[in-house]
Amino acid sequence: MRYSSLCVLMAAILAGLAGACYGQDPIDRFKLVNRHHVILQEIDALSPMSVGNGDFAYTADVTGLQTFEKHYHEKGIPLETRTTWAWHSFPNTENLKLEEAMQESDFHGRKISYASLQHSPAGDYFRKNPHPIPMGQIGLVRQDGSPLGLNAISNIHQKLDVWQGIITSRYEIDGQPVTVETVSHPELALVAFRIKSPLLKSGKLKPAFRFPYAYDLAIKNKPPFDWAQPARHQTAIVRRARQQVLLKRTLDDSMYHIGIQWQGAAKLVQKGAHQFLLESGSTDSLVFVCSFSPDQQKQALPSFKGTKTASASSWEQFWTRGGAIDLSGSKDPRAAELERRIILSQYLMKVNYSGAFPPQETGLAHISWYGKHNSEVYWLHAAQFYQWNRTELLEKGLQWYKRILPLAKADAESSGFQGARWPKMAGPDGRPTPGTINPFIIWNHPNPIYLSELVYRAHPNKATLHQYKDLVFESAAFLASYAFYDAATDRYILGPPIKSVNESTEENNTQNPSFELAQWYHGLQVAQQWRERLGMAREPLWDDIMSKLARLTVRDGKYVEIETDPDMYKRSGSFSSAMLMALGYLPETPMVDKEVMKRTFEAILQRNGLNSFVSWSMGKGALTAARLGNQQTAVDILCNDSRQAHFHRSGYVQRPKEPMACPAYLPVNSSFLAAVALMAAGWDGAPAQHAPGFPQDGSWQVRTEGLNRLP
Numbered sequence: 001m002r003y004s005s006l007c008v009l010m011a012a013i014l015a016g017l018a019g020a021c022y023g024q025d026p027i028d029r030f031k032l033v034n035r036h037h038v039i040l041q042e043i044d045a046l047s048p049m050s051v052g053n054g055d056f057a058y059t060a061d062v063t064g065l066q067t068f069e070k071h072y073h074e075k076g077i078p079l080e081t082r083t084t085w086a087w088h089s090f091p092n093t094e095n096l097k098l099e100e101a102m103q104e105s106d107f108h109g110r111k112i113s114y115a116s117l118q119h120s121p122a123g124d125y126f127r128k129n130p131h132p133i134p135m136g137q138i139g140l141v142r143q144d145g146s147p148l149g150l151n152a153i154s155n156i157h158q159k160l161d162v163w164q165g166i167i168t169s170r171y172e173i174d175g176q177p178v179t180v181e182t183v184s185h186p187e188l189a190l191v192a193f194r195i196k197s198p199l200l201k202s203g204k205l206k207p208a209f210r211f212p213y214a215y216d217l218a219i220k221n222k223p224p225f226d227w228a229q230p231a232r233h234q235t236a237i238v239r240r241a242r243q244q245v246l247l248k249r250t251l252d253d254s255m256y257h258i259g260i261q262w263q264g265a266a267k268l269v270q271k272g273a274h275q276f277l278l279e280s281g282s283t284d285s286l287v288f289v290c291s292f293s294p295d296q297q298k299q300a301l302p303s304f305k306g307t308k309t310a311s312a313s314s315w316e317q318f319w320t321r322g323g324a325i326d327l328s329g330s331k332d333p334r335a336a337e338l339e340r341r342i343i344l345s346q347y348l349m350k351v352n353y354s355g356a357f358p359p360q361e362t363g364l365a366h367i368s369w370y371g372k373h374n375s376e377v378y379w380l381h382a383a384q385f386y387q388w389n390r391t392e393l394l395e396k397g398l399q400w401y402k403r404i405l406p407l408a409k410a411d412a413e414s415s416g417f418q419g420a421r422w423p424k425m426a427g428p429d430g431r432p433t434p435g436t437i438n439p440f441i442i443w444n445h446p447n448p449i450y451l452s453e454l455v456y457r458a459h460p461n462k463a464t465l466h467q468y469k470d471l472v473f474e475s476a477a478f479l480a481s482y483a484f485y486d487a488a489t490d491r492y493i494l495g496p497p498i499k500s501v502n503e504s505t506e507e508n509n510t511q512n513p514s515f516e517l518a519q520w521y522h523g524l525q526v527a528q529q530w531r532e533r534l535g536m537a538r539e540p541l542w543d544d545i546m547s548k549l550a551r552l553t554v555r556d557g558k559y560v561e562i563e564t565d566p567d568m569y570k571r572s573g574s575f576s577s578a579m580l581m582a583l584g585y586l587p588e589t590p591m592v593d594k595e596v597m598k599r600t601f602e603a604i605l606q607r608n609g610l611n612s613f614v615s616w617s618m619g620k621g622a623l624t625a626a627r628l629g630n631q632q633t634a635v636d637i638l639c640n641d642s643r644q645a646h647f648h649r650s651g652y653v654q655r656p657k658e659p660m661a662c663p664a665y666l667p668v669n670s671s672f673l674a675a676v677a678l679m680a681a682g683w684d685g686a687p688a689q690h691a692p693g694f695p696q697d698g699s700w701q702v703r704t705e706g707l708n709r710l711p
Contacts, residue, residue: 027326027705030163033319035328035336036343038160038650043068043150045076046663047650049160049167050365051182051311054354054393055084056189056292057364058138062156064169064180065193065207067139067148073224077652077663081135082364083189083292084357087371087427088214088254089129096122101434105497105508108484112415114439114497115432123434128217130427132371133254134225135292138191140173141208145271148173160650162347163319164312173199185307186314190291192307201284209260209290211235211249211274221368221661235274238296246297247276259297262288263304318350322706323388325680329701334639337647341638342676344651345669346388352666353381354390357428358397365652365664372425372433373400375444376501379585380616380671382451387677389706391458394451401448401471404430412478419477422448440499440507442482443516446523448475453526458708465534476527476542479520483545492549494520500562501578512563514552518582518591521546525589552582552591558600569603577604577612577620584624587684587711598628605633613637614644615656619671626679626693627686634679634693635700638672674710681707 038049043062050059059080061068066079073079100122102113117123141147158169167182178197184190199205212225213233238257239246245268247258260268265281266288280286287304291297302310325342327335352363358378362368378397385394401408401422407430408420415421424441425433432439452468483492493512499505500513524542531538553563559579560568568575580601583592601624604612613621618637625634641647644656653669655662679693680702686692686709691702 024703027324027703029320029324032324032326032328032339033163033343036340037162038344040158040649041156043071043153043156044649045072045074046652046654047648048072048077048079049158049182049650050348050351051165051167051184051191052351052364053184053186053314054350054352054396055356056184056191057082057351058182058184058191059365060167060169060182062153062158062169062171063140063178064158064167064182064195065139066137067141068150069137069139069225071150073222076660078222078224078366079137079139080364080366081137081191081292082132083135084355084359084364085189085294085428086133086135086254086256086292087130088133088251089131090125090214091252092125092129094121094125096125098122098126098431098434101126107497110416115434116436116439118434118436120434126431126434128370130429131215131217132367133251133256134212134215135189135256136209136211136249136258137225138193138207138209138290141206141277143204143206145206145208145275145277162343163315164308165315166308166311173197173205178205181304181308183304183308183311185302186310188291188302189293190289190301190307192287192289192302192304194285194287194304196285198284200280200286201282203279206280207278207286207288208271209258209276209278214251215367217370220370221362221658222366222663230273233274237270244300245276248296255294257293257296259291259293259301260288261291261301261303262286318390322346322390323677323681323708324705325676325707326703327701329703330699331701332635332699334635335700337641338635338639338676341647341651341672344647345673348651348666348669349384349673350393353670354385354393354396356396357400358382359666361667362662362664363666365666368662369425370433372427374425375422375447376424376441377616377667378444378447379450380619380667380674382670383454383710384670384673384677386451386454386458387674387681387708387710389458389708391455391708395455398448398451398455398468398471400428400430402468405470405474407431409474412481417478418481419479420448420471420474421445421478422475437499437503440497441503442494442498443501443513443519445475445478445482446519448472449523449526453530453711454708456530457711462534465530469530469534472527472530476524476539479523479527480539480541480545483520483549485548489550490548492545494550500576501581502561502576504576505562505565510562510564512550512553514559514561514563514579515581515585517550517552518586518589521549521589521591522586549591552579554596557596558603559596575604575607577617580604580624581620584620584627588627594628597624598630601625601628601630610636610640611642611644614640614642615653615665616667616671618645618668619673619675622672622675622693623678626675627683629687631679631693631695634675635695638676638679677707678710680704681709683710 104111156171169180181194215223234250244261327339412421423432448471497507622634622637652664655665
């Protein structure tokens with residue numbers, strides 16, 4: 001057995017020991033999860049409740065439907081119905097080409113075209129297209145189809161049962177009781193409802209299905225629905241049967257179908273070109289399902305009861321088969337809140353991030369960056385699935401990288417590089433998106449190597465190696481061809497042109513960002529291990545690059561973020577902390593001196609306290625603090641409840657930089673989960689103690705099961 005394979009095996013054994021809870025009784029998963037149901041008793045636009053399966057999500061307001069669209073969009077998180085597979089492009093009436101958004105930059109003596117002309121006609125078009133389709137809104141309306149006002153609702157009591165994935169909403173409309181159950185199917189793009197109210201029987205309250213044209217993409221993040229162009233799209237009744245209607249939606253060259261199926265004597269009535277009302281007739285209850293599909297649905301849809309049963313079964317499997325952390329025996333008063341954040345973050349990751357197409361930073365909750373996948377933060381999104389023993393969900397997203405590999409290789413070749421050059425920002429077609437920042441980002445390129453390695457740690461066999469070797473080797477080939485040998489200094493360097501993690505420096509004056517240097521070393525190191533596991537010789541060029549790669553720049557005993565910005569500590573205010581990820585996000589490598597990293601971490605913490613680590617930096621900071629042995633600070637970062645780090649009642653967190661444009665910023669939840677799992681399960685080379693990232697003074701009782709260690 002090779003040394004690298006033995007290390008993986010030993011890591012798996014240690015993870016199993018960590019998950020065994022050191023002889024303690026098994027965690028009662030049902031009690032753990034049921035401690036953290038979401039309860040609302042008033043309208044809270046920052047805490048809508050979502051149900052979904054990773055490829056489909058339906059986000060509801062306090063009515064259990066999408067009744068108060070305008071209020072939630074203006075004051076918080078929009079009420080969206082989203083899928084990963086439905087995309088739309090506005091007509092390209094000017095026959096624009098991506099090449100028209102290209103501009104040449106000098107890359108060490110040769111000219112390379114980058115799609116950097118963001119504000120050109122082609123740049124603007126290809127940034128916005130393709131974009132996701134808003135699948136439609138299902139809400140409650142008055143008898144004539146007019147909207148309900150906020151003042152009509154009272155006595156609200158809404159519960160999201162995260163164990164079963166069902167929302168139960170009880171309230172009064174105009175003083176009359178209403179009860180709504182909302183649940184989505186675990187495999188289909190289908191949402192089901194059961195509504196009971198005397199207002200249904202009287203006809204004063206009706207479910208409505210409304211369909212906008214698209215989004216108003218004059219706004220990049222959280223764009224509103226475009227209701228103002230009814231002539232630019234069609235909603236046609238394709239088939240009508242007893243208790244079922246099939247609709248066909250056409251938006252320019254895009255098309256999808258909606259199946260609506262109900263029980264009893266209700267009927268669907270068209271009210272305008274793109275609005276339909278479901279009338280209950282002579283009963284005070286309505287039970288119906290709504291399904292979305294790219295093709296016509298020829299079979300009967302699952303019933304509400306069947307959907308509810310399937311959802312409960314799927315969620316129970318999710319909670320019982322994955323990893324778990326129980327903090328209920330802890331003395332620290334913050335333990336209950338930390339445990340709540342863990343449970344709700346896991347729920348939101350399953351709903352928003354576990355689909356076949358790697359999501360945008362706001363998942364399926366709402367549109368950001370025109371709905372495109374941001375590949376530089378994909379490790380933050382997906383590594384936690386491996387850590388929480390749900391590697392199959394990580395692999396779902398990796399399949400997209402395998403599908404676009406030919407395109408990524410062609411893009412690299414067109415610029416004179418080898419291997420695969422991954423798009424920083426892309427829709428499902430994998431085409432790069434123009435931008436003043438996008439083409440110069442490079443910290444996305446090693447991610448497929450690291451994530452493939454996590455899959456191998458979960459399944460250390462030849463089948464895994466053969467399944468993902470092309471991702472690993474083609475990514476490594478690009479890393480090697482991008483690293484430029486500078487004969488004057490006898491070292492390999494990164495950039496220019498380059499945009500570091502902070503994205504604020506001028507690309508043509510930026511060289512050797514610290515985190516990216518460590519990434520390059522780690523990526524090539526892992527790729528060499530894969531070659532050895534497959535019985536292949538080591539690649540000499542990769543070894544040469546690792547031995548001569550520029551090291552992280554040190555100034556006054558601390559790492560700086562970028563070699564070409566050595567005086568960063570002299571500036572007032574905050575400064576970037578991306579170099580911390582070189583030990584935290586990444587495991588220990590010869591690139592990093594732990595003592596220097598300790599001084600670096602302490603300097604950043606002293607400058608701005610815990611607010612140095614908000615947004616997705618909560619995870620970043622806690623990962624590094626834990627690996628440095630600063631357990632108390634790691635916990636303090638994850639328990640921070642300042643305004644910028646606040647987890648709202650349904651678990652969503654706003655992006656501090658633009659809180660109302662990105663009110664559901666899910667890299668916070670995913671990086672948080674990565675950090676807390678590392679603190680509880682440990683990492684390769686961690687101290688030989690239980691939960692090595694938590695304080696060992698008795699204030700924390702950390703019971704764990706089924707977690708996987710990071711490298």
